[in-house]
Amino acid sequence: MSGQGDGPLRLDAQRNRDKILRTARALLREPGELRLNAVARASGVGQGTLYRHFPTREALLAAVYERDVDDLVAAAPELLASLPPLEALSAWFERVTAYARLKRDVFAALEVGTWRDLADHSLGPIGDAIELVLAAGRADRSIRPDVEARDVIILISWLSRLDDHELDTRGPVLLAVLVDGLRPQLS
Structure with missing residues (x-):
């Protein structure tokens, strides 16, 4: 490409x-x-x-998007190395907000077939990054045992639908609610 x-x-x-x-x-x-x-x-x-x-505009946009996915995926183990799992996930969610903004802009600039291919390409690595942090949290019991990476992907997918103002104002609050929801339930 x-x-x-x-x-x-x-x-x-x-x-x-x-x-x-x-x-x-x-x-x-x-x-x-x-x-x-x-x-x-x-x-x-x-x-x-x-x-x-980049022989085409689409090739350039795809490369920009893929670079962001790679950076996002690489951040998960880096954050996990220096933070407890739930804090690592929360810090990673901050990066997800920037990714969501770029995803929205790239997908708006591409034809439907191209952005579907890009979205399919990114789900696996992003899911793997989420699972890495979730597994560490399940192991130290700071994250609920019943949550899977796909659950988190579904819950954060709304980020790319927000405009910049909402990403900046509502995004952090909603991500904090999500992090709180990942904590184990007290009996």
Whole structure:
């Protein structure tokens, strides 16, 4: 999808690719359609460089989305290494809010078939990240034993339907309610 072939990228090519992805992610927040020439200009790379990495707008948007999924998934074990499971899940939910915002923007910019493929691709790794934290919480009894990763995915799916204001105001409160609901019930 990235036009990079089978081998690893040279260091300068990887830097350019990363810069393009960061810039495209930031420009997605601006009104209007994401244009490749605007991404190239704001990234400080030539259009040829951009097209070598991302031959189409869809390829660029898919790569931005996939990078966010990868970052979100990688955050779960990192947070779990430094925080108790329930706190790790709560901190991870904060990152889910940023992911939901990007998901909404990317999916709005893509055709239906493309975004369905992306959504299907992300559910497995995100579910695995959630299950990692849930399993640790079940093991130390800080998280209910009856909750599965799919339950959490269903409960957090509403985030991508909120506008920015609601994500900022209601999102943290609703995620805190979810975390509280994951605590074991006292008898």
